[in-house]
Amino acid sequence: MTEPVTMMAATTRLDYVFTAGVAQSKNLHGLEEGKFIGQRCPKCKKVYTLSRGSCPVDGLPTDEIVELPNTGTVTTYCVVNVPFAGQSIEIPYICAQILLDGANLSFMGLIQEIPIDQIRMGLRVEAVWVEPDELGPTMASVKYFRPSGEPDAEFDSYKEYL
């Protein structure tokens, strides 16, 4: 016990209640019902998925609710080969940005039911939801996206969203 003290444990825990807010609550309610909800800006008319309630371009409330379809396009992707703490899926797997049809903002989703070497930009995909009794107000309601079988989207149709 003669060594000087050089380190100090400073473990800290803080407990919060996270409030989703009006807009996100609508998104979460949609997920609970097995559908995607978009919100349209009154000025630029863009439709945001998983919006926090404002148009990040115009700073206006996105009050108009738009129900979005189950289908979309892979705008870009990566193949995850790196294990990390808390990983729930076997590597390698595909993580992609998905632009739902009718939306102007992409979001991140898993792509499955396709060999790793066949993933590509422009791939048309559809959401696979969990069983109806497992649906909840969470993105975990979407199990993953899989190829829809449609022809690939033209690059021009999604180049603005990269």
Added chain:
Amino acid sequence: MAEGTNYSADHVLEYPYVRSVGPVVGAFLTGLRDGKIVGIRGTGGKVVVPPTEYDPDTGEETSGMVDVGPEGTVTSWSWVPHPRPKHPLTTPFAWVLVRFDGADTSFLHVMPASGPDEVHTGMRVRPEFAPEADRVGHVNDIRHFVPVDAAS
């Protein structure tokens, strides 16, 4: 849930930090582990306890550790009738600012008492250390303060 519900969720943040303490803070924590109180000399000759790398008055570098206390004087206090979950004590206690004998600044810690009438500015106190085997170099190596005349 019904449409129009405002969703909320529990959210926990944990920071498993381990901090490097440096030579000055380290000397103080080492002192606590060894059951003594050390301070550092500031530029004007003031003794700073708990020690900082700089003089709180001038900002200049401090140097020269000095032993102080372990007895000291309460310079201010407040009384907590209902301790919070993370407070060091679970029963009513006083926060005390203690100026150790030989020090020119005060150190914050806690002192249990049966009521606020037992605490006053100017009272003489001393630290009650945790058993040697439990001390790790942390402010909680001092369990709490007690009046100087209290039995060990």
Added chain:
Amino acid sequence: MSGFPELTSGHRPVGVVSFAQYDNVRREDAHNEVEMLMPVVAEVFGSIGITKDDVGFICSGSTDYLVGGPFSFVTALDAVGVWPPRAESHVEMDGAWALYEAWVLLQEGEIDAALVYCFGRSSPGDLSEIMALQLDPYYMAPLWPDPTSLAALQAQALIDSGRASESDFAAIASRARRSALANPKAQLAYDRSPEELLGEDYEVAPLRRHALPPLTDGCAAVVLAAGDRAYELCERPAFITGIDHRIETHAIGARDLTRSPSTQLAGEKAGVATKKVDQAELHAPYAHQEMILVDALNLSDDVALSPSGGALAANPMMSAGLIRIGESARAIWSGQADRAVAHATSGPCLQQNLVCVLEGV
């Protein structure tokens, strides 16, 4: 246009020309931060007929610890809309310090107007625990002293110095809450005598419940404009003639808690004493701190203290300081005051202090 006042700080007259604040509430659990800010930003622009395209700089103040979301201040920008890309900055401080940064930029003369906003919610987490983490991590934070416990040490020291009593704290709280009755944005307002308040239990002795600020969710915004632009947007701009901020050591045991030398110095640099002061909006979350601030700023008895009720009426974190500036500006716009002092604080026991002197012409 009626000219500009003489400046103690800076060389370019910059005025507060618009101010808006959220309804201060104990718990805003229906809206997220962006949804809280949007109507406030809309009001602060809309009331003077401008848009985000009319300001050359945006500066905000907040701390992510309050909601437990790292970089939540970045998403808050969605409330303004920052496209095309905007000149923007953020301080992990009360919005009063964000205003200071914007004021400095306006001094350079490249821009003529700026938006300052801030937000703070006390309800998502345990504020007492969160605020303990602002303390020195080796000696103080591991003990988890809450802000009220530390403020009570300061109050006790003030009592021990012979300069104050618990009755003084009650008198301040009574006056502040009575003033707050006229403030539609006040969260806590009542008409109760000091004697009645002294019957309350101690939260942390010597502070009884009345001497504490309410826990508040809120946000606020201000528009600053320089020179002629200020007069285009406001009939009687509240010009910032002096502004300064100073900090003391975080080690509360190394300070004389009964004095606020940082406030005193900031007040001197901001020129508080150069002319008569009509009113002072002081950011004193705990009642006894008002006495320390009045002392440090050497305010005379005829100065109206915190007519809005101050932080005892509503204390949204990271915002209550900017609100003091906004309330002071409002008094100047209305002619209720010609010269007002606004103060903001941060850190335990008035560690850091900003003083802003506002004048109408």
